[in-house]
Amino acid sequence: MSSEQPYDLLVIGGGINGAGIARDAAGRGYHTLLCEKGDLGGATSSASTKLIHGGLRYLEHYEFRLVREALNEREVLMRAAPHIIWPLRFVLPHSPEQRPAWMVRLGLLLYDHLGGRQTLPACRAIDLHEHAAGGPLQERWRKAFVYSDAWVQDARLVVLNALDARERGAEIATRTRCLSARRIGDHWEATLGEATLAGETGGTVRQVRARAIVNAAGPWVNEVLGSCLGRDPAKSIRLVKGSHIVVRRLFDHTYPYIFQNEDRRIVFAIPYEDDFTLIGTTEEDYDGDPAAAHITAGEIDYLCAAANRYFRRPLRAEEVVWSYAGVRPLYGEMDGSASAATRDYVFELDGEEGGPLLLSVFGGKITTYRRLAEHAMRRLDQALGRRDGPWTAGAPLPGGDIPGADYEAGLQDFCERWSWLPLALAQRYFRNYGTRAEALLGEAEEVADLGRNFGGDLYEAEVDYLVASEFARTAEDILWRRSKLGLHLPADTSERLEAYLKKLRPRLENRAVGA
Numbered sequence: 001m002s003s004e005q006p007y008d009l010l011v012i013g014g015g016i017n018g019a020g021i022a023r024d025a026a027g028r029g030y031h032t033l034l035c036e037k038g039d040l041g042g043a044t045s046s047a048s049t050k051l052i053h054g055g056l057r058y059l060e061h062y063e064f065r066l067v068r069e070a071l072n073e074r075e076v077l078m079r080a081a082p083h084i085i086w087p088l089r090f091v092l093p094h095s096p097e098q099r100p101a102w103m104v105r106l107g108l109l110l111y112d113h114l115g116g117r118q119t120l121p122a123c124r125a126i127d128l129h130e131h132a133a134g135g136p137l138q139e140r141w142r143k144a145f146v147y148s149d150a151w152v153q154d155a156r157l158v159v160l161n162a163l164d165a166r167e168r169g170a171e172i173a174t175r176t177r178c179l180s181a182r183r184i185g186d187h188w189e190a191t192l193g194e195a196t197l198a199g200e201t202g203g204t205v206r207q208v209r210a211r212a213i214v215n216a217a218g219p220w221v222n223e224v225l226g227s228c229l230g231r232d233p234a235k236s237i238r239l240v241k242g243s244h245i246v247v248r249r250l251f252d253h254t255y256p257y258i259f260q261n262e263d264r265r266i267v268f269a270i271p272y273e274d275d276f277t278l279i280g281t282t283e284e285d286y287d288g289d290p291a292a293a294h295i296t297a298g299e300i301d302y303l304c305a306a307a308n309r310y311f312r313r314p315l316r317a318e319e320v321v322w323s324y325a326g327v328r329p330l331y332g333e334m335d336g337s338a339s340a341a342t343r344d345y346v347f348e349l350d351g352e353e354g355g356p357l358l359l360s361v362f363g364g365k366i367t368t369y370r371r372l373a374e375h376a377m378r379r380l381d382q383a384l385g386r387r388d389g390p391w392t393a394g395a396p397l398p399g400g401d402i403p404g405a406d407y408e409a410g411l412q413d414f415c416e417r418w419s420w421l422p423l424a425l426a427q428r429y430f431r432n433y434g435t436r437a438e439a440l441l442g443e444a445e446e447v448a449d450l451g452r453n454f455g456g457d458l459y460e461a462e463v464d465y466l467v468a469s470e471f472a473r474t475a476e477d478i479l480w481r482r483s484k485l486g487l488h489l490p491a492d493t494s495e496r497l498e499a500y501l502k503k504l505r506p507r508l509e510n511r512a513v514g515a
Contacts (some may be wrong), residue, residue, distance in 0.1 A: 006031075008030040009022075009030050009210060009214060009380070010033050010208065010213045011033070011216055012178045012214065012228070013214075014034055014040040014158070017345075017369055017372055018161040018370040019034065020372065021035040021140070022165040022370040024374060026164075026165045026169050027391050028377065028387040029169075030172050030384065034162065034171070034173065037177040039477050039481060040159050041154065041157075041481060042481065044218050045155065046156045047157035047324050050151060050270075051153050052085055053367060054067045054068075054070040056149075060107075066296070066344045071114055073370060075116070075149075077367070078405070079405045080396050080400050081399070081400040082405045082406070082410075083433070084156045084400075085437075087148055088151050089147070090149055090255070091131075091255045092108075092144055092146070093142055101125075112147070120148035120150075121148055128144050132253045136251040138310060144259065148470060155480075156432065156481075159437075161397065163471075171192075173192065174471050175193050178192055179229060179378070180228055181213060182230070183356055186355065186356060188211075189207065189355050190213070192206045211384060212356055212357040212358070212384060213356070214376065214380075214492070215360040219328070219329040220224075221233075221362060235331065240285060241282070241285075241286040242281035243303075244281055244295075245280065245320045246277070249271070249277055250307075250311060251271075254271055257269075263354065265283065267303060268280060275488070276321070276487065279304075290327035293325045293327045294325050299325075302318060344364075345361060345364035351383075357383050360457065365368070366460075370392055370393075374390050374392065374435075377390075390457055399433050399434025400432075411426075415430075416438065420446055421441075424457065425457045429441075432482075439465065442461065444461065454493055455493040456490075458485055460500075463500065467505065470482055475498040476494070478497065479493070
């Protein structure tokens with residue numbers, strides 16, 4: 001048996017739900033440990049369409065509670081993290097053969113009012129032959145509607161929740177797998193195995209005790225129940241793969257599009273990383289290891305065809321510069337289409353009759369993760385001994401404590417105070433790190449003080465910060481999850497960065513910047 005002090009809560013899974021629950025629990029005073037077998041947000045949570053939205057199409061399936069909750073959360077999250085979450089105005093070209101205009105307008109009016117919209121502008125109709133968004137579209141598209149939703153840097157949202165959890169007392173153990181857990185008296189005893197990175201030794205095994213376990217393993221939730229916890233899953237999940245493609249910028253304006261496809265699904269085309277357009281998503285039932293999910297040629301053709309139904313300039317498969325795929329664990333059976341499966345979440349609580357608790361999380365979507373965490377803690381509070389109540393609704397995420405949540409004013413102030421930074425670099429630092437960019441810069445007084453340049457505007461100071469403060473261990477963590485610099489930098493950047501990280505890890509791991 002472990003001699004360590006028992007934890008109140010062991011959270012298995014470092015996606016958005018696990019990180020959100022760990023943050024909420026730590027803020028209530030619970031001694032919390034989160035273990036994640038890979039990198040934070042390394043699977044489903046970094047493979048989304050990167051939207052904080054109510055889910056306009058869910059209205060067709062009468063999921064009014066889910067849409068209302070998501071729309072309410074849209075406002076909460078925009079205030080909590082204005083540096084990584086910002087509003088967008090979506091253009092929905094009207095396809096009269098699918099839905100009459102009055103029905104679309106009615107749905108958008110309901111969407112505007114269902115969640116108590118506070119700061120975002122309302123929907124309106126536009127003439128595409130006169131509006132800037134009409135320029136890239138084929139002549140036949142004349143009428144459209146514009147409505148509001150928000151964008152999120154999804155992987156960064158996960159990291160910031162984990163960072164806040166750690167600063168509130170939680171332990172975050174990445175590259176650490178829960179190998180097994182069993183009930184012994186009033187505690188779980190769990191065996192955790194530390195993974196090894198290529199070229200490194202390690203693989204230590206650790207025994208911990210916890211009063212409760214939260215299984216937030218996403219698409220692996222049933223696998224954890226079976227192979228790790230020795231329990232038969234009581235609920236069904238449907239694994240659905242969603243794939244996206246990234247191409248060179250297809251239009252110059254800032255409006256993203258939401259296209260209605262001929263199969264009645266929707267596909268987004270969104271300005272991405274300044275120089276690109278993100279197109280997605282597909283929805284296909286998936287059977288296999290979620291870690292092995294990848295886009296197929298058929299999915300690329302599907303997304304190109306969806307875009308070509310609307311854009312003037314034909315898009316070809318060979319123009320894809322990057323793609324990604326993720327597997328979403330949707331609650332429910334395999335009946336019906338994947339697009340009609342609910343995005344709501346469900347809990348399974350085991351142990352209410354006595355003994356240590358096990359709470360498993362099924363389903364969910366990135367927009368509602370904070371409410372999911374509150375509901376999870378409500379289920380656990382009574383058994384664990386109620387601590388402080390809900391607190392996250394008014395608490396900014398790290399870097400999000402910008403006065404008045406006014407990003408533009410905060411950026412202007414940052415650029416003035418760090419006037420020696422090149423403007424594009426200052427903008428990227430503040431967009432990624434918000435007020436935490438100050439910690440990254442430290443005592444630097446000129447660009448030379450930022451250290452070695454790995455290509456583009458990636459400097460040693462930022463790499464050191466990400467390793468010390470944001471759990472980054474590999475070049476992939478930095479180039480594709482903490483940022484999307486992998487799209488912009490030379491192909492050999494990853495190799496040079498990995499060589500630097502191998503030397504850096506022993507010196508900086510698990511230390512806070514400035515410590």
